[in-house]
Amino acid sequence: MAAESTNNDSQQEIDLRDPLVAASLALLWPGLGHIYQGRKVKAAIFMVCILGTFIFGWLIGGQRVVYASWRDDDKRWHYFCQVWTGLPAWPAMIQASEEGGPLGNDFMRQPNISDDLSAWQLKYNSYFELGTVFTMVAGLLNLLVIFDAAGGPMGSTPANGKKGKVQIERPKKPPDEDDPERPGVENEGNT
Amino acid sequence: MVELILFAVVNRIWFALPLVVSVSLVYSATRHEQSKPIFYHAFRTAIWILGFMVVAYVILSLLDYYFA
Numbered sequence: 001m002a003a004e005s006t007n008n009d010s011q012q013e014i015d016l017r018d019p020l021v022a023a024s025l026a027l028l029w030p031g032l033g034h035i036y037q038g039r040k041v042k043a044a045i046f047m048v049c050i051l052g053t054f055i056f057g058w059l060i061g062g063q064r065v066v067y068a069s070w071r072d073d074d075k076r077w078h079y080f081c082q083v084w085t086g087l088p089a090w091p092a093m094i095q096a097s098e099e100g101g102p103l104g105n106d107f108m109r110q111p112n113i114s115d116d117l118s119a120w121q122l123k124y125n126s127y128f129e130l131g132t133v134f135t136m137v138a139g140l141l142n143l144l145v146i147f148d149a150a151g152g153p154m155g156s157t158p159a160n161g162k163k164g165k166v167q168i169e170r171p172k173k174p175p176d177e178d179d180p181e182r183p184g185v186e187n188e189g190n191t
Numbered sequence: 192m193v194e195l196i197l198f199a200v201v202n203r204i205w206f207a208l209p210l211v212v213s214v215s216l217v218y219s220a221t222r223h224e225q226s227k228p229i230f231y232h233a234f235r236t237a238i239w240i241l242g243f244m245v246v247a248y249v250i251l252s253l254l255d256y257y258f259a
Binding site for chain 2: 145
């Protein structure tokens, strides 16, 4: 099933297939929903940018910046942004304890409030905050991607009577300078 | 655990660059479908963001100079 087909010169039609499945796949892994729809270029852009941002932030934060916690002295609200990245961030939910979980006793675990939290902040300094920001931005960007997978690009409208398809204005091409019919262009044969 | 010692000598403002590139590309890709408009719009968005950051820096520097 083609991802794109054109019916006329000004409109471009995009086949979203099943938008709910596409959105779910995009939530699971950045770009996966677009691969399902055959929109490979955009899938590659989303995958590289969002995963690259998330992994970079996770690494510069010493692999400590993604964890789930809602305790009195440590309300990790940042995780509500990071979680939208999908599978890369979800292990923190099952590792949500100071002793870790089934994925190891150190991977994405909660910090011990009296010891770890201040130690991590001291050791990684501003990179802890930087890493947190990068991973949060990655999650929020994937929110945009989920909407794109579900409803097409911003400004697209449902294609007339076609379920699962939207249409978007095709980008206008600049006028051809060599076109003799273009107003203002002299035809050499007539001079 | 990866020790990114190299980043200790990099001014932290440079970390904004990959973030700006990533945000610009993803935002533009959610507005267009073909690659040329995506990259063109991403370039313009990145210039806008960086320009806004420069203006904010100038304003904050002036405030710091006159009122600090």
